Amino acid sequence: MIRHVLFYGVLCAGMSWAASVGVFLAYNTLASAYIFSQFAMSHTHLPVSEADEYLHWVEYAALHTTNIKSGWFNFVDWFMSYLNFQIEHHLFPQMPQFRHPKVSPRVKALFHKHGLPYDERGWLPCMRDTWMNLHTVGQTVNKKQ
Numbered sequence: 001m002i003r004h005v006l007f008y009g010v011l012c013a014g015m016s017w018a019a020s021v022g023v024f025l026a027y028n029t030l031a032s033a034y035i036f037s038q039f040a041m042s043h044t045h046l047p048v049s050e051a052d053e054y055l056h057w058v059e060y061a062a063l064h065t066t067n068i069k070s071g072w073f074n075f076v077d078w079f080m081s082y083l084n085f086q087i088e089h090h091l092f093p094q095m096p097q098f099r100h101p102k103v104s105p106r107v108k109a110l111f112h113k114h115g116l117p118y119d120e121r122g123w124l125p126c127m128r129d130t131w132m133n134l135h136t137v138g139q140t141v142n143k144k145q
Contacts, residue, residue: 038079039083043065045130045132046064058091058116059116061091066087066119066121067085067087067088069120069123074101082100085104087104
C-alpha cells in the first residue's frame with residue numbers, strides 16, 4: 001500500500017490518472033524484463049535433467065546453474081545484487097547474497113576436487129548464450145506446429 005501511495009502520490013504527482021497508470025505499466029515492464037533477463041542468464045541455456053535422472057542437489061547446482069563473472073569493479077555483483085553467484089545461491093539459499101563472493105573460491109575448489117563443472121561466464125557472453133537458446137527453443141516449437 002505504501003509503495004502505491006508513494007508511487008502515485010509522489011512520483012506521479014501532477015500527472016493525469018491515465019499518465020500515472022502508463023508510467024506504472026512502463027516501470028513494471030522494464031522491471032520484469034530486467035528480472036527475467038538476469039535470472040534467465042543463470043539457468044536457461046543449460047541442459048535439463050532427464051525425467052528418470054537422479055542428481056544429488058550439489059550435482060544439480062553444478063550441472064544446471066551458471067555464475068556470471070563480477071566484471072570490472074565488481075559492477076555485475078551490484079547490478080545483479082550478488083545473484084550472479086547462482087551456484088552458491090542454490091547451494092546456500094539462506095546465506096546473505098553479499099557473502100556469495102566469499103564462499104565462491106571454496107565452492108570452486110570443492111567442485112574441482114569432485115570433478116564437477118563450475119560454469120562461470122562473462123555477462124555479455126552469457127546474455128548471448130541465453131538469447132540464442134531462447135531462439136533455438138522457439139524454433140523447435142515453431143517446427144512442431
